[in-house]
Amino acid sequence: MLTAVADDSEQLPASAGRRVVVTGLGVISSVGVGVAEFLSGLRAGRSGAKPITGFPTDGYDHAIACEVVDFDPARWMAHLDPAELGRASQFSVAAAGMALEDAGLTAPDLLGRHGLISIGTTNGETRELDRLVEQEVTGGPERMDPAIARRVNAGRLSAAVARELGLTDVEAVTIPTACAAGNYAIGNAFDAIRAGEAAFAVCGGADALCRKTIAGFYRLGAMAPDRCQPFDKNRQGMLAGEGAGVMLLEDLASARARGARIYAEIIGFALNCDADHPVAPNQDSVARCMELALHNAGVKPDQVDFISAHGTATRANDVVEARAIRQVFGPAPPRTVSVKSMLGHALGAASALAAIGCALAITEGFIPPTINHVETDPECEIDCVPNTAIEASPRIVQNNALAFGGNNAVLILSKFEEHA
Amino acid sequence: MKPAARTVISGWSAISPFGLVGADFAAGLRDGQRHGEGPRHVPDFEVREVLGRKGTRSLDRQTALAVATAGQLLAGQDGGRIDGVGPESGLVLGTVTASALSMMDFARDTFTQDKPYHVDPARFPNTVLNCAAARCAIWHELRGPNTTVSAGRASGLAALNYARRLRRSGRADVILCGAVEELSQARSWLESGAEPLGEGCAMVLVEPLGRPSAHGRAELAEVLALEFGLHSEPSGVRSALGACLRRAFATADETPDRVWAVASSGGPDPFGKGEDAAIADVIGDRAPVRLRSSELVGDTNGASAAFALVAVVAKAAETPQARGHTAVVTSVDRDGVVGCALLRLGSHTAADVT
Structure with missing residues (x-):
């Protein structure tokens, strides 16, 4: 069903506005810091799972997570004092700096252009609240x-990026829409650039x-006790993760003008709400979000080369999501992978890291694997690219994100072609 | 610009220290007096009394404030829902964080219970920042875009900007948009300011120009411009917000001469003083009406800009001479964000819609 989003507004199809391209990537993940490390991790099917070291875990029978280790925030901060930031803001500032550097830009290049800083998160600086408690x-x-209390505002995740970069003519907003927040934040940037409201976005x-x-x-x-097994018959749940994924988006004209390397184009986005259950996803609503995103991108389901699933490896998510995919894509859906098998569930960073994985897959010509896979759950019935990445030339990729509260967001990325 | 691309405010609601309904807020606004000293709670806001016993067992105060405020915005005179706000409508809610009380209580259990995981699972969603927005959607059956935004004190303006962007992108036609902040012992541990803390939730209904009249609603204000910037220290607030204000007037092709009201969100601290200075620089003392949300309802932090917005809209709605003039809403957050909105007040005639 593809009912109109709005009954009497003039919906702007993605093709009607400016084209939005990805020209820089910044990654802090449990499988590596930096784009090169992240890419090699995805290609090799590396797992970020290890015993938690960030806080004591006495009392748990198992406490494995996909933690970021060996992260040096000072390396990425010339202006801000890392000690003044919570860990989540340190991650966002560092990944933003990395994305800019990767795009071949320096902060002064962005002065005089109106921009958007749009960072998603699930927990904001909850880790700082832990310390206060x-x-x-x-x-x-x-x-x-009181110095720790000052860090609790979730808005700091985006404001700190602007402050570190010395940008004053920007809108800095944090989108704390739980575990779909990364896609939400990128979608917000997509809409802003497409409409000409921003010339660039750090998102x-x-x-x-x-x-x-x-x-x-x-x-x-x-x-799960030790490993994350999305879509597996014997999956035991999620593993928590952390990190940051940040993209530099700009409109095509500006990317062309400066001869930027283009990883991919964002061609569609959609968001909706189940309005049903505080934690359990709703199949029809998730399916509808995918349909809206495909419609927004102007592509048909059979044009999608692979799906990067939300794929948390909980009993509930994987069956509902797989069924929603079959509802939209029919009995032979595209390959559907979960990078959470490697990265754990990095919550608000999860769909941003997955979107970066999609952009890299398009650029580098591969489909990342779903690792730890033994036997596909017959209730899921999808090809999850078990354990080993495959060489391919994906052109159009769909990135799913679902969240507590029934907040769904789906992003569609495409290989950049001059005449789209 | 085509009417559908222009955004108007066609309704508002507020649960505030003045009382449980919008009329209480409007009366407080007319009165202009702050009552008493100390923290400013919403009086008589007991979750189960306001929302009933069904489905409220695990609802925290912050979430309940938002759910009830959205309910008032959606309530028609016949007791049903107002016309033209169907299940595909969206909701955008600004917040600094989730309920500080819910988050800290949950975290405390991880330290004090026999096992760190002896926490109340029904209250786990309350600790996630999108809780209030998502519960509003469930309670009121709103399946359109549902987004939580956070920009400190400027969260209410960030929410309005996000809602306008959703509208322009064709992602939703009608959107409930506002911000919420609860008062608790936990919050008073985290924040201390020059003003007493306040709480509440303020929301507006936004939709395309020309649409409200089809559903029997007035166009209370058109959103002409929203501009944002960053300061890096209190001394930079004046120039950063001043630049936003100048951009807003330029974007809307308006001049400060026609400003009828200015509503600011800050208090008597260096950030609020910078806010006042920027307003003086750009608008001077031309505006006959000057509102400060913190003087009205106390320091409502994440909801302060939403209260400033609702204050001008409510004040203008009962002031005939405001019609056709403009109003400015400003906000400054200590962590860097500055922002302003420029509104045109009053209903449009057909001749305006070109």
């Missing part, structure tokens, strides 16, 4: 450090592992 529990509320997602995430998902029985 620990201080309160051990010493009373008067022991809470993506960032999240830092925190106590609440581990406790909450463990309590729900959604946490």
Whole structure:
């Protein structure tokens, strides 16, 4: 069903506005920091899973997560003091700097052009709240450090990027729409550039592992003991992850004018809400979001070369998502992979990292694998590219994201071709 | 610009320290007096009394404030839903974080219970920042775009800008848009300012120019411009916000001469003083009406700009001479974001819609 999004507005098909291209990538992930490391991790099917080191995990029977290790925030900050930022803001600032460098730009190049900083997150600086609560529990509320309290505003994830880059003529907004936030933030940037509201955008997602995430998902029985097995018959749940994925987007004319390398083009986006259940996804609503995104991109389901699934490896998500995919794509859907098998669920960063994976797959000519795969769940019935990446030439790729609260967001990326 | 690409505000609602309904806020606005000292709670806001017992067991105060405010915005005079706001409508909600109380209570259990995972699973979603927006969608059956935005004190303006962008992109026709902030012991640990803390939720209904009249609603204001920038220290607020204001007037092809009201969101601290200075630089003392959301409802942090917006819209709606004039809403966040909105007040005639 493809009912109109709006009954009497004039919907702007993606083709009607400016073309939006990806010209820079920044990655902080559990399989590596930087685009090159991330790419080699995706190609090799590397796992970021390891015992949690960021905080004590006494009392858990298992505490494996996809943590970022060996991250040096100072390497990416010339102006801000890393000590003034929470871990999630450190991630977003560093990944943004990386994306700019990767795009062959320096901050002064962006002065005089109106831009957008759009960063998604699930938890914002909840890890800082953990520290405050620990201080309160051990010493009373008067022991809470006001310097840490100052970091709690989720808006800092995007404002800090602008401050580090010295950009003043920008809209800096954080989109904390839970585990679909990365796609939300990129979609926001897509709309802004397409409509000419921004000349460039620094967009993506960032999240830092925190106590609440581990406790909450463990309590729900959604946490796997040691590995993440999306779409597997014997999957045991998700693994929490962290990191940041940030893209530099610009309109095609500006990318061309400066001779930029173009990884991919963003050609479509959609978002909707199940309005159904606080945590369980709704198949029809997820399917509708995919249909809206394909419609927005002006492509038919059979043109999609692979799907990067939300694919958390929980019992509920994978069956619902796979069925929604079959509902839209029919009995022979495109290959459907979950990079969460390697990266864990990096929450607000997850769909941004996956979108970067899609852009790299298009540029480098491969489809990333779903690792830890033994036997596909017959209830899922998809080709998840088990365990080993395959060489391919994907042209159009769909990136799914679902979130608590029934917030769905789907992004469509394409190989850049001069005459689209 | 075509009518469908232009965005108007056609309704508003507020749950505030003045009371549980918008009329209380409007009365407080007329009165102009702040009552009492100390934190400014929404009086008599008991979740189960306001929203009923069904489905409210795990609802926290922040979420309930948003759900109830959205409910008032959607409520028609006959007790049903207002016309033309169907299930494909969107909702955009600004917030600094989720409920500080919910987040800290949940985290505390990980330290104090026998096992770190002995937490209440029903309250896990309350600790995620999109909780209030998502629960509004479930409660009121809103299946269109549902987005939470965060830009500190400027979250209400960021939400309005995001909603306008959704509209222009054709992703939703009608959008409920606002911001929420609850008051709790936990929040008072995190924030301390020159003004007493306040709480509440303020929302507006946005839709295309020309659409409200088809559904029996007035066009209370048109959103002419929204501009944002960054400051890096309190002394930079004045120039950063001043630049936004000048861009807003230029974009809308308007001059400060026609400004009827200015509503700011800051308090008497260096950031609020910078906000005042920028307004003085660009608009001077031309505007007959000057509103400050923190003087009205206390420091509502993430909701402060949304309260400033609703204050001008509500004030203009009962002031005939405001019609056709403009209003400015400003916000400054200590972490860097500055922003402003420029509105044209009052209904449009057919001749305006070209």
